Amino acid sequence: MHRQHQHAVMNYYQRTTRWFLRFGQTRQTGAIHRAVTLPDVAAKSPTDTIHALINHELRQLPAGSRAVDLGCGVGATLGYMRQHHPDWGVLWGITLSRDQARQARANGLDVLQGSFHQLPVIADGADAAWAVESLIHSDQPELFFREIGRYLRIGGILIICDDMAQNVPPSPMMRLFQHGWFAPNLVLPETHQQYAAIAGFRLRTVRDLTQGIHIRALPWWLAQFIGWCRPVWQWSTLLRSMVGSMALQQCLADGSIRYMMMVFEKQ
Secondary structure: OOHHHHHHHHHHHHHHHHHHHHHOOOOOOOOOOOOOOOOOOOOOOOOHHHHHHHHHHHOOOOOOOEEEEEOOOOOHHHHHHHHHOOOOOEEEEEEOOHHHHHHHHHOOOEEEEOOOOOOOOOOOOEEEEEEEOOHHHOOOHHHHHHHHHHHEEEEEEEEEEEEEEOOOOOOHHHHHHHHHHOOOOOOOHHHHHHHHHHOOEEEEEEEEOHHHOOOOOOOHHHHHHHHHOHHHHOOOHHHHHHHHHHHHHHHHHHOOEEEEEEEEEEO
16 A cells, blocks of 8 residues: 555554444454345354355365465454364464554464555465455555465465445445545456456456345435535544444445455466
8 A cells, every 4th residue: 555545544443443343243253344144154143254255265275274364453354264274274364453463463363564565475375365344445456466466376265355336426425435434445346356367366256245234324314414524523533434334334225335255266
């Protein structure tokens, strides 16, 4: 990421992580990602639905495999994978947030503070990687795909789970969501696919997970009014995040944004 944007995203999570963990939908598991309920996915909690979906894609990785979480938060997904795959060789994550990295390490997880745009050099590479609600923060997505393309072995699996735009004109609510969540990379799934192809990936599957989200949209007039109050709330990181969440709910309700999972294979 460009330095200024990277600092803004880092500061965003430095200030909001404790609130996500204390009051968010996923506070029981420590995950900082969407709670999803799907009829065909068995999970202990709505948080673990994403974990179960990732695990399903990686279930055939052999013992000794290496995997990395790109934007790992406090390590909830890493903990889940370590529990289900104790025979994997290396399992680690990376996050911009100093506090998130510290908390994950306190829980016994191998987590670095840094950017997925500049991964550490490891000679043996990795067999799998995932990015859950982190790629949307990137202001250089082509660099993300190039870096993980360099890192994954041939046949390696890359999983992206994130909010993605649909083929509709940008709306005020979409822009409000991007502003609130520091999310410049709100793009079509096809855009991710194009960058991935340049980096040597083949798209395996795409799944729309939006049906599994409990959407809580406000009355339209109230959402617009909150948007008009931007000069008041934009100076508070927490309020900015809350308004971004509100705008996202409006966009999920009107179909301009969908929550999707894309699975790629390194060629």
